[in-house]
Amino acid sequence: MPLLKLQEITRQYKSGQIRVNALKGISLTVEEGEFVSIMGPSGSGKSTLLNIIGCLDRPTSGTYELAGQRIENLSDSRLADIRNRFIGFVFQSFHLIPDLDAQANVELPLIYRGMGARERRFRAVQALEAVGLAERRHHRPSQLSGGEQQRVAIARALVGDPKVILADEPTGALDSRSGRNIMAIFQQLNRERGITIVQVTHEKDIACYGRRIVYLLDGQVEREEILEDPQVAFGEAAVSTTGLLTEVQEK
Template sequence: MTIFKRGEKELALIELKNITKCYKIGQIQVNALNGVDLSIENGEFVSIMGPSGSGKSTLLNVIGCLDQPTTGTYKLGDNNVEKVSDWQLSDIRNQFIGFVFQSFHLLPGLTALENVELPLIYRGILGKERKKRAIEALESLDLGDRMHHLPTQLSGGQQQRVAIARAIVGKPSVLLADEPTGALDSKSSVNIMSVFQKLNQEMGITIVQVTHEETIAQYGHKIFRLFDGKIEKIEVLNESLKAIE
């Protein structure tokens, strides 16, 4: 599968056209997405916002190849992925997409270093090289002195940075974050957004985050406002992002 090199912005990295997603709950059909059109360029940092039930998480799952749309087309890079097989979706996720969640999803019995190594195990990367890459990812997020700590020995902000290190250790083209600051205090939230800005500006990683916080959404380039499963408004923010703290 071909993905654009970082820094190439001529074409959309993520392009959704007329995406719908329907679920059946008993005899009731739920239309989570109702004809979503969305385009995100390589190297952009965007936020998806909307009220509860508007389809934010469903949309992120489709973008992240965790779920397939009922109808519509989805291009990631120059490849259509809406109809590929499950094993191909798994390969796409492993090779090109990093995930960050609100509740961190760190394995409690593993150290920070071991948690970050996990995605590389699935890629078949051997121990010495795997450890080297994991250490580099943790050190890039100022966690070099915490790599042998268990999650319970880390603060919430530190746990989220470990989760980010795990998401970027495979050098993904796209980082998807579902309420990444939802479980953090305001100071830790600002620190995590500073990390995202650094990843976006210095490494060229495309970032798509779902958030309900206006202040957090303001750190990106655009806000896609979702309502009843449709993009109601696209807000372009000031190109000069907040300074990295």
């Protein structure tokens, strides 16, 4: 059974008296354990599609199944619960709370689950260890580099043990070395933990770290490309199967 299954998805918006067709009958299937990149020019519908996959928005028409469950007609509270328990989000602008340290930022999704403080702290530290930032867990975002902030964001996405991580331009605000580090983490989360990853990017070299590229144009799937030999990211650290950091030679 596919993890994500979208059939004939449309999304329309009103801008004054004008109706904008952001998505025009998109059908897309993502199997559990895939690493899929979504590419397309500005205005092609990439972020709109990712928002629907992430249950942040609803389609105008069409059907969407997540792990076999129909999603499009669920209540707002049920959608919020699905987002919290099944989906991890990573955004270009990190979305960290500036007054909280790294550990407190990572704990946030678990607070919404009603998890006790001791368990939250334990799981947050584990997630920060997995991205190489356990020693900086008491630093606030302003005390971290851009790459470190994005790694905190990945730890926050990871802490809830999600089925899928959705990333919207995850390297867009980073230098090339930090971007490679982020892709190294994504690849090992995908390969060693089996987490499904769907990322939106406008950079072809970043898209090539996945195993499939879906190209959008004018709100439709233009074509798909299977990568038999995806690009391999070599960064400062990579996630091991035990959640500890393994040093990797920079190439």
